[in-house]
Amino acid sequence: MTHRTTTPDPLFWRLLKALLAVACLVPFLLPSMLPLTDLPGHLARLHILLDGEHSKYLSLYYEARLRLVPNLGSDLLMLGLSRVMSLDAASRLILGAAILGSAWGTLSISRQLHGTRQSIALLAFVFVFNWFLLWGFLNYLLGLGMALPMVALWLQRLRDEEDRLRKPEPWFHLLFAGLAALLWVCHLVAFGIYLILVGALTLHAAWHSFTGRGRLANSLCATLLRLLHCLPALALTGWYLATGDGQTITTWSTWQTKIISLIGPFRLYYRFSISRPRSGSAGRSALAW
Numbered sequence: 001m002t003h004r005t006t007t008p009d010p011l012f013w014r015l016l017k018a019l020l021a022v023a024c025l026v027p028f029l030l031p032s033m034l035p036l037t038d039l040p041g042h043l044a045r046l047h048i049l050l051d052g053e054h055s056k057y058l059s060l061y062y063e064a065r066l067r068l069v070p071n072l073g074s075d076l077l078m079l080g081l082s083r084v085m086s087l088d089a090a091s092r093l094i095l096g097a098a099i100l101g102s103a104w105g106t107l108s109i110s111r112q113l114h115g116t117r118q119s120i121a122l123l124a125f126v127f128v129f130n131w132f133l134l135w136g137f138l139n140y141l142l143g144l145g146m147a148l149p150m151v152a153l154w155l156q157r158l159r160d161e162e163d164r165l166r167k168p169e170p171w172f173h174l175l176f177a178g179l180a181a182l183l184w185v186c187h188l189v190a191f192g193i194y195l196i197l198v199g200a201l202t203l204h205a206a207w208h209s210f211t212g213r214g215r216l217a218n219s220l221c222a223t224l225l226r227l228l229h230c231l232p233a234l235a236l237t238g239w240y241l242a243t244g245d246g247q248t249i250t251t252w253s254t255w256q257t258k259i260i261s262l263i264g265p266f267r268l269y270y271r272f273s274i275s276r277p278r279s280g281s282a283g284r285s286a287l288a289w
Contacts, residue, residue, distance in 0.1 A: 013117055017107070020125040024099050027129070028092045036095075036136030043087050046078050050087075070240060073146075073186030074138035094138065098145035099128045105148025112155040131267035143190025146183055150176070151197045158205055158226065177229040184233040188240075191233055202226045 009017075028034065052058040074094050081090035106124035111117065132140060157172060184191040206223040253261075 009117055016122075020122065021100055021103070024103065024125055024128060025096050028096050028099075034092070034095070034136075036134060038136035039091060039138065042074065042078075042136070042138055043091060046075060046082070046087055049075075049079065050082060068185070068236075068240075070184050070186075070188035070191070070236070071139050073142040076185075077142070091138065094142055095133075098138075098141040099133075101145025102128050102141070102148055105145070105150075105152055108149060108152030109155060112152055112159065127265045131264040139187040140189055143183055143187035144193065146179075146186060147190045147194040147197075150179055150183070150194060151201075154198055155201055158201060173225075173229045177232050180230050180233040181236065184236050188237065191237075195230055195233075198230070199227060 048058055048062050049064055052062050052064065074091070077094055078087055078090040081093065085093075103124040107121050110121035154176065180191065180194065183194055202223050205226075206220065
């Protein structure tokens with residue numbers, strides 16, 4: 001991984017990113033009810049958690065049993081935000097933060113890899129409105145909005161260490177160990193994406209260090225130390241898969257499901273295919289660009 005000096009963005013570029021960010025938030029502000037499939041279920045579950053024991057009808061059919069699972073990000077945030085705002089407002093705030101986090105994280109990763117702004121990275125603002133958002137996967141979206149900025153920050157730190165601008169510091173690894181564990185609590189798949197990206201970048205840096213200096217042992221030690229912060233979240237994953245919930249809920253999906261999920265970011269509208277007319281010209285124009 002070679003060093004690339006990042007240059008500051010011009011005013012026009014910063015204004016363009018700000019305008020696109022505001023445009024991304026508008027769809028979450030205008031509708032009286034967000035048309036996201038799973039969102040009503042999220043709101044109903046939280047309403048039961050907050051008011052179920054005070055309702056004689058809800059208490060007849062529902063009982064709260066809290067336990068640690070890797071799918072709690074938006075639930076925990078909305079429970080906290082419910083003290084100062086409605087659940088609907090909290091869900092809109094979380095969705096907006098998740099969308100902006102994903103877009104900003106993508107732009108930051110591109111900036112770290114290329115050392116300068118890349119116009120194609122602005123497509124992140126287009127593809128955040130995808131199949132996963134339309135299904136209303138709040139915890140996954142929030143996790144992704146957290147994972148991508150974490151990868152960008154990790155990449156910046158990795159480059160600084162390689163260029164001897166900074167020395168490895170324990171506090172940084174402790175901080176990321178906590179963030180990775182929080183990401184696991186937010187959503188297991190989001191943590192998996194983070195682990196794959198950080199692992200690939202770290203292995204690439206190790207290979208570059210080995211081929212450049214010929215020190216295999218040093219490269220392997222540096223790689224293990226850089227990935228050490230993922231161990232707590234990996235331990236949580238092992239514990240979860242070994243328990244009843246993990247064994248019954250977590251399964252290996254079919255290859256058809258994997259392909260559908262792989263093209264999920266490009267499925268911009270209902271009917272879920274950018275080749276269909278109702279997908280609009282936005283997706284096709286973006287890909288052509």
